Amino acid sequence: MDLREMIMDAIKYPINDNRKFLIFCALIVIMSLSSIVPSYGVKNDTINMVLTLITIIVAFVVLGYLIEVLKGGTEGETTLPDLDYVKHFILGIKAMILDIIYFIIPLIITLVVASASGLFSSFTKIVYSAIGAMEKGAENATAIMAAIPKSSIATFNNALTVTLVIGIVLFVIFSLLSFTAIVRYAKTGSGIEGLRFREILKDMQKVGVLNIIVTLIVIYVIALLLTLVIGVIGLIPYIGVFIGIFLGVPFILLFMYRAVGLLYADVYN
Known part of the structure; x- marks a missing residue:
């Protein structure tokens, strides 16, 4: 399937079963209540706490459902999956843990680089030098900067x-790895499979790294354009926000996960 066919399939996919689509839309609305309700002046702490708890639970169900959509894309399924709250809740938790792992690894490496290169120590010296200058009567930025050792600034x-540079490179690399890891997890249902870096690299090689990058760029550009449309709809008084959340956000999420699933379909078939 070429890129054009993939995008057209993903655009049509969310509305191929109106009943399931509307159920998913309702979940997105429920998940968003913790941010919507306070905006209408409701400031009861108990209500807000309950809504926050509901948001967290439903968010895992939604993520798990999207993982199922991803799996369906790799298997050539043409309709939205049935909703299984318990199954999708568990799938969502595992997917979140996997995402966190792929976020923590580059973060730790970046922090180590920052420490080893002297970023933290030089920043501390700059701050202490600036504070010392102000304590001695420096009243403007020029005087404060003059008191900071040039070696510390350099x-x-x-x-x-x-x-x-290293942080951005690591972020890009691990983002690509995490996409493939999530697809592998969706296909197998095993979080361990999402951590098999050798197999993940093989999957990426089969799809083509350049193909992955180009497809993801196209997907995100389309998602951004759809988000802008939702933003315009959201300007409609009173009902605009609900229309955007009820229809727009679910459509974008299903479109994106369907497209990514189709991208990896040839790897697992």
Whole structure:
């Protein structure tokens, strides 16, 4: 399936079963109540706490359902999956843990690089030098900057550059890995499979890294355009926000996960 066919399939997919789509839409609305209700002036702490708890629970169900959509895409399923609250809740929790792991690894490496390059120590010296200058009567930015050792500023700038470059590169790499890991997890139902880096790299090689990047860019651009449309709809007084959340957000989520599933379909078939 080429990119155009993939996108057209993903666009049509959310509305191929109106009943299931509306149920999913209702879940998104329920998940959003903790942010919607307070915006209408409801400030009861008990109500807000209950709504927050409901949001967390439903969010895991929604994520698990999207994982099922992803799996359906890899298997060539043409209709939305049936909703199984317990199954999808568990799937959602596992998927979240997997995402956290793929976020923590580059974060830890970036923090180690930042520390080793002197980013934290030079920043501390700059702050203490600035505070010392102000205590001695420096009243403007020029005087404060003059009191900071140039070596500390140079070290900080160099360390910041190195840290940012490495951090961005790691973020891109692990983002691509996490996409494939989530697909592998969706297909197998095993979180361990989402951590088999050697197999994940093989899957990426089969799809093609460039193909993954290009497809994801197209998916996100379309999602962004749809989000802008939702934003315009949201300007309609009173009902705009509910229309956007009830129809727009669910459509975008289903579109994105369906498209990613189709991208990896050839790997698992």
